[in-house]
Amino acid sequence: MSIRDLCRLLVLLSVTAPWASCADPASFDVRVDVRTDYRPGRDFVGTKTTIVPMAGDAGTDVEAEERLGTEGDFLAGERIANFSGLGPGIHLVSVSLIGSGGEVVSSRRVSADVRGSSTVTVVITQSCRDQVCPAEGDDDSLTECAGGRCVDPRCSPEAPELCGDRCESDGECPAASACTRGVCTDGTCLVAPDDDSCGAARICDLEDGCVSIDGSCAPRESLCDDGVDEDCDGVTDCADPDCAGASCDDGVFCNGPDHCEAGRCAAHEGSSCERLCDEGGRRCVDCNDDGNCGAPVEGAWGPCEAAIDDCSGQGVRRREVRVPTCVDGGCTEVTTTQTEACPVPRPEGSACGGDGRVCCGGACSRLDSNDHCGACRVSCASIGTTCAPTGTGGFGCVGCTTDAACRSILNGAATCYGASGPAWCRCQCPIDGTICDDGGCGPGFRCNDDTGFGPHYCF
Secondary structure, eight states: OOHHHHHHHHHHHTOOOTTOOOOOOOOEEEEEEEEEOSOBTTTBSEEEEEEEEEEESOOSOOEEEEEEOOOSOTTTOEEEEEEEEEOSEEEEEEEEEEOTTSOEEEEEEEEEEESSSEEEEEEEOGGGTTOOSSOTTSOTTOOEEETTEEEOTTOBTTBGGGSOSOOOSGGGSOOSSTTEEEEEETTEEEEEEOGGGGOTTEEEETTTEEEETTOOOOSSOOOSSSSOOTTOSSOOGGGSGGGTTOOOOOSSBOOSGGGEETTEEOOOTTOOOOOEEOTTSOBEESOSSGGGGOOOEEOOOOOOBOOTTOOSSEEEEEEEEEEEEEETTEEEEEEEEEEEEEEOOOOTTOEETTTTEEEETTEEEOTBSSSSBSSTTOOGGGGTOEEEEOSSSSEEEETOOOHHHHHHHSOTTEEEEOSSSSOEEEEOOOTTOOOOTTTTSOTTOOEEOTTSSSSOEEO
16 A cells, blocks of 8 residues: 555544655646557557556556547547556556457557656557567667657657657658558658548558458459459459459559559550559559659749848849649649859948948958058058048048158058148048049048148048
8 A cells, every 4th residue: 555545544534643644745647648540440449558657756556547439530649548646757658459359459658757747648550560679689678669660668759859760751651551641740650541542331441451341351353443352352453353354444543553554554445544653553643753743943033132241242142943743643833942143243442231331352341440441451550550530531540650651551642641630641632522543542432622722632
């Protein structure tokens, strides 16, 4: 008897035990969901769930819950049990699918570390029907099976990192029979049946394909174009000797590999089926490869664009490309975006960045630095001066001593000007106010004649 049960008994008897504390230990609720591609109502009629505390403060109680009935979407996941009052620690959750005769159809265990109220999802796949785990060459810890692979018992949709290799798309998951398709759900391959493909009074069986709803077999193959093995002899439609001489193709079914020639549904006497065969060689489809859907359609290139502060001269332009793609036997268009490099002229001295900077030497630069003072490539550092405001609306190399030093970084008309305060380098320009760009300060500067007398300077 656990401490919890003993305390409940003492409360009922109004007895206090001085040696025992009846404060409830931490307890949590655990909900159990099952996800399976076994068919509810056909492959199983109920479930049995047990939870066994293995380590921690969980105690030694074993709890079980059975559920009869199979209503719900078990392929997507269905709630089958709720446990309450569980202590923290490792619990082993075991789920069995129960057949109509009370037999266990399939089962799976998941090891869950309970640290709070939570949900444990147990995935049971038909691909594990004959799998023994661990398989030869596997690590001894891979004791459970999911999606046809041996996995760690802790593997679940809540702990996908413990599941090893996982699928990412339906295309990676094989079908189990002609009327099924593989689906990838939370990284595990399951099988989805398609009853509609089997016609009236037929149902899709995971192993046997289309069968009669009541499971009975006809004495012979009666219909040779429905994809159903009526006589349960393992061969279908035109592949069955019962259909010898029959015109099988109906524009829907290819009816076996013998009637799928070079990837196309073969036309026989009395048949107009000229469509393609799917990858399984069974069903007539519009396409079985992207190449059947036509060539990509390219849109017009958009404008060449570059970031506002990019002076590299290179940009990017984009266009949409509509790519015909084959999906489930039908053609559809997938739109993608294509990019390519293109030129974006940014002349020296052109504005960039939107904050007074200009392009200098392929970079978006400020004109108040020692490398670019008042104009691109005017390096005050090269003559031992410092870039600073001139007091006349711009920046110059302040601290010059000779005209020659200024001319070495500007032009032959430059002077070391110092009417008052520290001297700074400036270049002379004509009084007519033209741009000082012929050997002078460069584009974007104009001649300052606000003082009314020469020499004038660029700013």
